[in-house]
Amino acid sequence: MxxxxxxxxxxxxxxxxxxxxxxxxxxxxxxxxxxxxxxxxxxxxxxxxxxxxxxxxxxxxxxxxxVARDGWGELLRAFEAFRDQRFDEVPRALAAAGQDPALKALASALQPRFTGFLTAAGVALGGRAQAFGNLLAGMRETAVQLDKAGHASLALALEEGLDKVSARVQAANPGGAPALAGSKVDREPLRERAVAGALGVNLGRQAAALHRMLEAKRWVEAGLKAEPSRPDLKALMARVEKDLGDAEDDFKAANSMRKHAGGAVHALSALDHGLKKCADHPKLKELKKEMESAFEERTSPPVTPALVAASGGSSAAVLEEARKLYTARCTECHDLELLDSRSMDGWSRAMASMGGRAHLSDGQRGKILEYLAAAQRTLNK
Ligand code: HEC
The missing domain is CATH 2.30.30 (SH3 type barrels.)
Structure with a gap:
């Protein structure tokens, strides 16, 4: 770790x-x-x-x-290791990146440049800086090419690493260091592009993990605009678009089913399914609001005499308390699931993992499970 x-x-x-x-x-x-x-x-x-x-x-x-890194992850690691002056890691990560057919050409073009530069840098740090100047200029040019190819994050990490190596070479050659080539790219816009690319991946992944696909799409789009060649952004976009498409299909299905007699249950399933794919889909959210009472009926019905009768002898007061706990504490992080989306065994298992998260005592968990069992029985009547 x-x-x-x-x-x-x-x-x-x-x-x-x-x-x-x-x-x-x-x-x-x-x-x-x-x-x-x-x-x-x-x-x-x-x-x-x-x-x-x-x-x-x-x-x-x-x-x-x-998690094993993919080719792009290894390529990024090579540049970040160079930026942070962990030179041993560079050739290893480049070789690993080269295993990815899509990155093989780039990785094998970069490998000799880094090896040559790092050798010259080693000599220069030992006090003989002659060969270093030319190789540094070549690497600055490499940064320009990478940026032009849509890889701002690689270009920026390279530039920052070159700055550090140059400063070290100058310090190791007092008075004797040759004029060292500075950056050939406009650094501030480059930094902005690299930051937007990284944000696209980080915030896009984070939003996608919570199924907030519209939000994810906004981050990924901004990232791709800044750094059009990032494979991780392209892959994320494909995933986001697929889930958005599925959510749209679920919306259409829910919207047409609810118009049929007795279709509310099916509409709710489609709605539930769609919101699991895309929790921030505006049309699904609106439809859910419209179907609020039907939704409540299928997730957390009020405690009626029929529900009390369907329980294994619990009082109305206990069931009421359980329902309050359930609707308040189990909605802190997500929506309630449809009652019939899992068996009581499934609910017990979910409670075993979720009860702690909601900071519920064993007694409270037991009461909620009693409520869920009674509610499920009335539902299926
Ligand atoms: C602190 C946040 C939090 C609270 C509180 C919480 N959950 Fe969850 N719950 C999650 C997360 C995160 C997931 C997604 C799990 C995943 O993707 O693996 C989840 C998933 C679930 C699932 C579906 C996945 C599964 O485990 O089978 C169910 C059912 C569920 N929660 C029920 C509940 C119930 C019942 C409560 C109240 C006792 C509750 N949750 C309280 C965070 C929470």
Missing amino acids: SPGELVRLNRSETLLFKGENYKPAPKSQEFTVLKYDAAQKLVYVPYYKEDGTAVAVTVPVEAVEG
């Missing part, structure tokens, strides 16, 4: 900020490790806010597993 490593949640989790509940995160959301606190067994990962800044949140180490 080291900084820069890519990890994925192996279960749904609540991200903690300074030890307090901060945001829910679904299973399989990916993060880049910031640091690992071995004593507390906590992994620090970034959570990105709308303004592009990130806060360091924690997850328990047992909730994450390592």
Whole structure:
């Protein structure tokens, strides 16, 4: 568990900020490790806010597993390692990136340039800077080419790494260093493009993980505008568009089914399905509002005498308390599910994992399950 490593949640989790509940995160959301606190067994990962800044949140180490990087991830890692002067990692990451057929040509063109430059830099740092000047100019040119090819993030990491190496070479050659080539790209716009690309990936992934697909699409679009060749952005866009398309289909189905006699139940299923794909779909959200009372009837019906009778002997007061807890505490992070979307066994299992998240005692969980069982029985009558 080291900084820069890519990890994925192996279960749904609540991200903690300074030890307090901060945001829910679904299973399989990916993060880049910031640091690992071995004593507390906590992994620090970034959570990105709308303004592009990130806060360091924690997850328990047992909730994450390592993820192999894809070719693009390796290429990015090579440049970030260069930027951060971890030169040993560069050739290894470039070789790994070259395994991806789509990146093979780029990675194998870059490999000798980096190797030549790093060798010359090593010699220059030892006090003999002659060959370094030319190779530096060549690398500055490489940054220009990468930016032109739509890879602002690679170009920026390269530029920043070159600045650092140049400063070190100058320090190692007092008076004797040759004139060193400066940046050939306009740095501020380059930085803005790289930041927009990274935000597109980070905020886009974060929104997509919560199925906020319209929000995700906005971030990804802005990212692609700034950095059109990022494969991770292109892949994310394809996924977002597919889910948006599915949600649109669900909307159409729900909208037509609800017009038929007895169609409300089916319409609600389609609605529920669609909102799971895209939680911020405006037409689905509006339809859900219109169908609010039908929705309540299928997720959390009021406690009626029939419902009390369907319970295994619970009082109306207990069932009422359970319903209040259920509708208040289980909606903190997501909508309620349709009662018949899972069996009572399924509800018990969900309660076992969710009860803790809602900070419910065993007694409270038991009462909610009694309410759900009675509600399910009245539903199926
Ligand atoms: C602190 C946030 C939070 C609270 C509170 C919460 N949940 Fe969840 N719940 C989640 C997240 C996040 C997921 C998504 C899980 C995933 O994608 O794997 C989820 C998923 C679910 C699911 C579907 C997945 C599954 O586990 O089978 C059910 C059902 C569910 N919650 C029920 C409940 C119930 C019942 C309560 C109240 C006791 C509750 N939740 C309270 C965060 C929460």
